[in-house]
Amino acid sequence: MERKAYLLFSGGLDSIIAAKLLQKLGFKVVGVHVTSPFFEKEPExxxxxxxxxxxxLKIxxxxxxxxxxxxxxxxxxxKNVNPCIDCKAYMLRKLKEIAGDEGVIATGEVLGQRPMSQHMQAFRSIEKLSGLKGRILRPLSGKLLPPTIYEEQGIVSKEELLDLKGRSRKRYPEILRNLGIDIDNLPTPAGGCLLTEPSFAVKVRDLMEHGELTWENVRLLKIGRHFRLGDCKLVVGRNAVENATIRKILSDKDYLITVPGIPSPDALLRCKGEPERDVLRIAAGIVAxxxxxxxxxxVEVAVYRNGKLIERLEVEPIRDTTPYSVTHKGS
Incomplete structure (x- = not known):
């Protein structure tokens, strides 16, 4: 009977080593990769x-x-808005849905490698939150961890597992050689977690504070300069590519603001309701x-909605502004 291991697969070096080690132990490995706009990697x-x-591979x-x-x-x-323990538990719940009651559930985690999510108490918390107590095999540090159900049932021998700990990778070259991994000939999908980046975290918190946390709005965070104007969000393109993206993603309710006849950013104004008059003028001043x-x-600024010019505003350019430095509380 074929033995399967379902591995939470990031595409990083640790999950690569975990995959090859599980194969060496006789498992058919199914890599499960969870993706989102916060931690995207190149699918190809x-x-x-x-x-x-x-x-x-399942994505x-x-x-x-x-x-x-x-x-x-x-x-x-x-440090920012990265819910590392809850995030890992979320991914493992998704992996469990795929695996069902079949096979081993595994990760490439290393004890002590990450301060928030890869210490002993964090491992216990992840297992509790994911509903996988005693059922997460961490083969890179397995010798140092309490036995899982797989070891207790004789499916895996603890002696076959590794005893990696901490952030040092001095032993990795030898491990790679022993597992027959030529890392130089493997593609390395780029990408980290944006929730750990301070500037991105500010924008995510803003969405949460205003009840606007949707995947559509999260994707918008990856382009342009962002300004909060009361119940409105202004996104100002920084180059021709971002201008084109803004025009492409405009909804029927969004406003497009630009300066006609001269090089200018395109900007998207997205509001919960109809924007106040002074909000439009502030937005126009930022674009100018x-x-x-x-x-x-x-400067004369044009305002469009649903593909139609609705107004031209003559405004003074707002000086020395930076993203989120201009706010409008409204009445």
Whole structure:
């Protein structure tokens, strides 16, 4: 009977080693990769990597339930808005849905490698939150950890596991050689977790504070300069590519603001309801400030909605503004 191991697969070096070690132990490995706009990796490179490793790959997208978790994680955040323990438990629940009651559930985690999510207490918390107590095999540190159900049942021998600990990778070259891994010939899908980045975390917190945390709005965070104007969000393009993206993603309710006739950013104004008059003028002033007319005393700015010109505003460019430095509380 074929033995399967379902591995939480990031595409990083630790999950690569875990995949090859599980194969060496006689398992058919199914890599499960959870993706979202917060931690995207190139799917084609992931597929190419899985093929070279000889493992099956399943890529699944985080759903709205991930956003609900992000608003109020059981174990809180790291330095920014990274809910590392809750995030790992979420991914493992998704992996469990795929695996069912079949096979071994595994990760490439290393004891002590990450301060928030890879210490002994964090491992216990992840197992409790994911509903997988005693059922998560961590083969890279297995010799140092309490036995899992797989060791108790004789499915895996603790002596066959590794005893890696901490952030040092001095032993990795020898481990790679022993497992027959030529890392130089493997594709390495780029990408980290944006929730750990301070500037991105500010924008995510803003969405949460204003009840606007949706995947559509999260994707918008990855382009442009962002300004909060009361119940409105202004996103100002920084180059031609971002301008084109803004025009492409405009909804029927969004406003497009630009300075006609001269080099200018395109900006998207997205509001919960109809924007107040002074909000439109502030938004127009910000767009004028980033146009080639920024040094003019007055600039004519065009406002479009649903593809139609609805207004031309003559405004003074707002000076010396930076993202989130201009706010409008409203009445």
């Amino acid at each position: 490179k992931l597929k190419e990597l899985a093929e070279k490793l000889g493992i099956e 699944i997208e985080a759903g709205d339930d991930y956003l609900e978790m992000l608003k109020n994680p059981v174990y809180g955040y790291g 400030r980033y146009s080639d007319a920024k040094n003019e005393p007055k």
